[in-house]
Amino acid sequence: xxxxxxxxxxxxxxxxxxxxxxxxxxxxxxxxxxxxxxxxxxxxxxxxxxxxxxxxxxxxxxxxxxxxxxxxxxxxxxxxxxxxxxxxxxxxxxxxxxxxxxxxxxxxxxxxxxxxxxxxxxxxxxxxxxxxxxxxxxxxxxxxxxxxxxxxxxxxxxxxxxxxxxx
Numbered sequence: 001x002x003x004x005x006x007x008x009x010x011x012x013x014x015x016x017x018x019x020x021x022x023x024x025x026x027x028x029x030x031x032x033x034x035x036x037x038x039x040x041x042x043x044x045x046x047x048x049x050x051x052x053x054x055x056x057x058x059x060x061x062x063x064x065x066x067x068x069x070x071x072x073x074x075x076x077x078x079x080x081x082x083x084x085x086x087x088x089x090x091x092x093x094x095x096x097x098x099x100x101x102x103x104x105x106x107x108x109x110x111x112x113x114x115x116x117x118x119x120x121x122x123x124x125x126x127x128x129x130x131x132x133x134x135x136x137x138x139x140x141x142x143x144x145x146x147x148x149x150x151x152x153x154x155x156x157x158x159x160x161x162x163x164x165x166x167x
Contacts, residue, residue, distance in 0.1 A: 029119055032068055045070065047107075049100035052122065054129030064125045064132070066118050067098040067107065073118035074098065074107050076140070077131050084137040086113055091145045110146065 047069025053061055060080050067074040077084040090110035097104050121132035131137065 029123055032066070032119060032122060046104065047073070047096065047098035049074070049098045049105065051101075052125060054125070062131065064121070065100075066122050067100070068115060068118060069096060069098060069112070071115050072096075072112040073115045074111055075113065075118055075121055075135060077137055083140045084131075085111065085140045085143050086117070087136040087138045089113065089143055091143055091147055093147055108147070111143075 047067045049065060049067035052064045052066065055061060063078045065074075065076040065078065075086055089112075091108045092110035094109035095106040096109065096112065097106055099105075117135065120134045124132040124134050
């Protein structure tokens with residue numbers, strides 16, 4: 001039996017050859033536009049989402065999440081302390097599915113915004129590496145919940161019941 005030694009240089013070369021670094025705004029927007037070739041009137045067509053970092057993937061580094069679905073999209077700005085949504089968005093009945101990292105993720109109907117704002121925010125982020133100023137951001141905890149009935153946090157309800165029983 002012969003042992004084969006793993007050629008790490010070959011592995012690195014083979015794996016990095018498929019990684020694309022998009023540094024120019026037209027490249028990124030072109031890539032985003034190419035993924036939205038779906039029927040905007042078909043609510044069953046899932047959207048596509050990406051996470052964007054200015055330097056490298058790091059939990060402590062701010063991140064922009066952008067999703068596209070036809071002529072609509074979603075945005076989130078994440079920091080180590082909080083997450084932010086575009087002002088004017090709401091949580092309403094009706095969910096839309098976005099594929100994010102190979103997994104489905106649901107977004108409320110009121111969380112979607114016109115796709116031009118998503119393109120503009122991504123373009124600004126690529127240019128500056130900072131939170132896009134073209135969007136007015138609010139903390140996600142301040143996004144109005146207009147679902148009927150308003151969803152409750154089951155864990156808080158259970159905790160309150162246990163506290164009441166313990167007192």
